[in-house]
Amino acid sequence: MACLIRATQAYLLEIFAFQILPSRIGGKLAHYAHAYYAPAYYALAYLHPPYLHWRFTLPPEALVIFGVILGIIGFATLILIFNYGQIWFQAYWSKAAVTFVELFGMSLRKVNARTIVQGRIMATQAGLGKQLSPRTLEAHYLAGGDVPRVIRALIAAHRAGIDLDYDRACGIDLAGRDVLDAVQTSVNPKVIDCPDIASGKSTLSAVARNGVELKIRARVTVRTNLQQLIGGATEETIIARVGEGIITSIGSAATHFKVMEHPDTISKAVLDRGLDAQTAFQIVSIDIADIEVGENIGARLQADQAEADTRVARAKAEERRAVAIAHEQEMKAETAENRAGVLKAEALVPKSIGEALRAGRMQSQSGNGRVI
Numbered sequence: 001m002a003c004l005i006r007a008t009q010a011y012l013l014e015i016f017a018f019q020i021l022p023s024r025i026g027g028k029l030a031h032y033a034h035a036y037y038a039p040a041y042y043a044l045a046y047l048h049p050p051y052l053h054w055r056f057t058l059p060p061e062a063l064v065i066f067g068v069i070l071g072i073i074g075f076a077t078l079i080l081i082f083n084y085g086q087i088w089f090q091a092y093w094s095k096a097a098v099t100f101v102e103l104f105g106m107s108l109r110k111v112n113a114r115t116i117v118q119g120r121i122m123a124t125q126a127g128l129g130k131q132l133s134p135r136t137l138e139a140h141y142l143a144g145g146d147v148p149r150v151i152r153a154l155i156a157a158h159r160a161g162i163d164l165d166y167d168r169a170c171g172i173d174l175a176g177r178d179v180l181d182a183v184q185t186s187v188n189p190k191v192i193d194c195p196d197i198a199s200g201k202s203t204l205s206a207v208a209r210n211g212v213e214l215k216i217r218a219r220v221t222v223r224t225n226l227q228q229l230i231g232g233a234t235e236e237t238i239i240a241r242v243g244e245g246i247i248t249s250i251g252s253a254a255t256h257f258k259v260m261e262h263p264d265t266i267s268k269a270v271l272d273r274g275l276d277a278q279t280a281f282q283i284v285s286i287d288i289a290d291i292e293v294g295e296n297i298g299a300r301l302q303a304d305q306a307e308a309d310t311r312v313a314r315a316k317a318e319e320r321r322a323v324a325i326a327h328e329q330e331m332k333a334e335t336a337e338n339r340a341g342v343l344k345a346e347a348l349v350p351k352s353i354g355e356a357l358r359a360g361r362m363q364s365q366s367g368n369g370r371v372i
Contacts, residue, residue, distance in 0.1 A: 087117050088100060103117075111142065119132075127158065136166070143174060150173050153169055153173075177229055177230070182280075191222075192222060195217075246266055259291070
């Protein structure tokens with residue numbers, strides 16, 4: 001059967017050489033066909049002699065159709081080579097082979113073939129090419145992902161020995177996080193200022209139990225927690241939690257002198273609170289960068305309280321004075337009313353005396369004791 005197939009191939013090649021190509025080129029091609037397919041050709045002829053004398057002439061219409069088909073195929077091949085030849089050679093020599101059919105399919109699917117091929121080349125050269133096929137990269141590209149950054153993140157994680165697979169990297173990228181920055185932060189931790197300078201505050205203000213204010217600026221060193229990067233809290237949460245922990249630690253100190261003497265106690269207390277839970281970061285260290293003594297908030301509050309108490313006492317005294325003045329006015333009014341009653345009673349005395357005399361109820365007495 002194999003001999004029959006090879007002999008058939010030789011015969012078709014002879015037909016193409018003698019009837020379609022020019023005589024000189026066709027003769028050379030026919031000679032090559034006899035040289036390459038000779039064993040199968042003559043073995044078939046020995047077994048079945050009639051096969052050796054197969055000859056027939058194609059009609060001109062068939063030759064024209066066959067030529068048109070070959071022309072179309074050749075023209076399509078030239079277009080593919082012109083459009084994708086450079087990319088194909090680049091992938092081939094980089095051991096990240098991709099077919100012209102795959103490149104043409106990428107164009108039909110509106111996929112940037114150069115981006116996919118370059119990503120596959122980077123992954124192959126880094127030792128990740130087996131798990132990253134062109135269709136896998138295309139799927140992430142069509143989902144709206146950034147293929148080059150995902151590949152660079154995978155390469156960086158692979159070189160650093162970080163456990164990061166392709167699916168997790170794609171999920172982080174599609175979630176809106178910068179996966180490359182996350183891997184770089186895992187390798188090289190970054191420092192976050194607390195409080196954030198962008199918020200307009202340069203220091204945190206906390207008051208010890210003796211009432212003295214301390215102004216503190218801290219630096220938090222964090223690295224990315226890739227396992228909780230999707231759904232984990234961001235830097236703002238870390239800054240808020242660290243600030244809260246610092247204020248609480250200072251507020252529980254007896255005096256501000258203890259805080260200034262051992263600032264590391266604040267860092268230890270804050271780290272023991274587990275502030276990086278459910279966040280996208282892991283806190284490496286918390287360092288107190290600067291401590292300044294502010295106002296004596298306790299004394300100021302006591303002074304304000306004393307002044308407030310004085311104002312309250314004055315208000316109460318004024319209230320009592322107003323009540324006394326009002327009572328005094330009431331007494332004066334009552335006195336005047338009583339005096340008017342006395343005067344009225346005095347005015348009735350002469351009248352009563354006259355009526356008594358006229359009625360004989362009253363007798364006058366002279367100076368010598370006689371009654372008149």
